[in-house]
Amino acid sequence: MKIAVIGANGQLGSDVAVAFEKNGDPVFRLTHADIELASPDSVSKCLGELRPDLVINTAAMHNVEKCEQEPEKAFAVNAIGSRNLASSARELGAVLMHVSTDYVFDGSKGSPYEEGDTPRPLSVYGNTKLSGEFFVRAGAPKHFVLRSSAIYGTSPCRAKGGLNFVELMLKLAKERGEVRVVANEFVTPTATEEIARQMVALSRSDAYGLYHATAEGSCSWYEFARQIFELTQTKVTLKAAGPNDFPVKVARPLYSVLENRALKNRGLNTFMPWNAALQKYLERRAERIKVECSV
Numbered sequence: 001m002k003i004a005v006i007g008a009n010g011q012l013g014s015d016v017a018v019a020f021e022k023n024g025d026p027v028f029r030l031t032h033a034d035i036e037l038a039s040p041d042s043v044s045k046c047l048g049e050l051r052p053d054l055v056i057n058t059a060a061m062h063n064v065e066k067c068e069q070e071p072e073k074a075f076a077v078n079a080i081g082s083r084n085l086a087s088s089a090r091e092l093g094a095v096l097m098h099v100s101t102d103y104v105f106d107g108s109k110g111s112p113y114e115e116g117d118t119p120r121p122l123s124v125y126g127n128t129k130l131s132g133e134f135f136v137r138a139g140a141p142k143h144f145v146l147r148s149s150a151i152y153g154t155s156p157c158r159a160k161g162g163l164n165f166v167e168l169m170l171k172l173a174k175e176r177g178e179v180r181v182v183a184n185e186f187v188t189p190t191a192t193e194e195i196a197r198q199m200v201a202l203s204r205s206d207a208y209g210l211y212h213a214t215a216e217g218s219c220s221w222y223e224f225a226r227q228i229f230e231l232t233q234t235k236v237t238l239k240a241a242g243p244n245d246f247p248v249k250v251a252r253p254l255y256s257v258l259e260n261r262a263l264k265n266r267g268l269n270t271f272m273p274w275n276a277a278l279q280k281y282l283e284r285r286a287e288r289i290k291v292e293c294s295v
Helices: 011-022 040-050 064-069 071-092 124-139 165-176 192-203 221-231 261-265 274-294
Strands: 003-006 027-030 054-057 095-101 143-148 178-182 209-212 237-241
Touching (some): 003 011, 011 027, 011 192, 064 071, 064 124, 095 124, 124 143, 143 192, 165 178, 165 274, 178 221, 192 274, 209 261, 221 274
Parallel strands (some): 003 027, 003 054, 054 095, 095 143, 178 237
């Protein structure tokens, strides 16, 4: 199966490309230099030349504040870009696997969101990603739409200054000795390797549709940070930040935990508990640092 991974130099895309290569699939690693999602001609030309069996879109305009400042650009990339991919995938007879977000919900439910729950985005980012979902579901007969949450991985996340939450916490602990983290926002931390593994499993099925795809369980950002420090035996003073300690410019859902109901109903769920996946990530991180230090 020939795979085209769009955003292959990103935090998620890099691990997705590796996962399919390890599975024995030829992978075309596409970046912004290869394909411009907002341009139908660019999308049609690039995919038409490659003729992949599966197109995986991990690219998006992710910076929530920037999306709010530039809504037209955010819509062009996140929504119209998805429409362009859906159109090309349909013409090629290819499967389209599209990554979406927990930010399509407003957080008012207070219990894990399932695929059938009504979205209500609070931000431009959430609205453009939801629009992208609709374009994919309406335009590509063979599609998988995967919503995930609080993603972290080995490759740098450019939208977040190159540091995921795990690396940021360890950096701040080393530099300051005291870290304050919000305790009233609840998510499911999800490792990119876990998402990539789930994608490989889904790609071998024809169970097309909308899926929530996150690690099992949930926690606050404060609890996530505490687990990071405990697993790495990092000496730091961790304090819960007050609701006004870190004022935000754009509204975010205070509760965006997702339940993988559709994956479980179809016997396709491959995710492990979030804290087990975190331990696995940190073990591999320690091995990588040890190798780098020995060179």
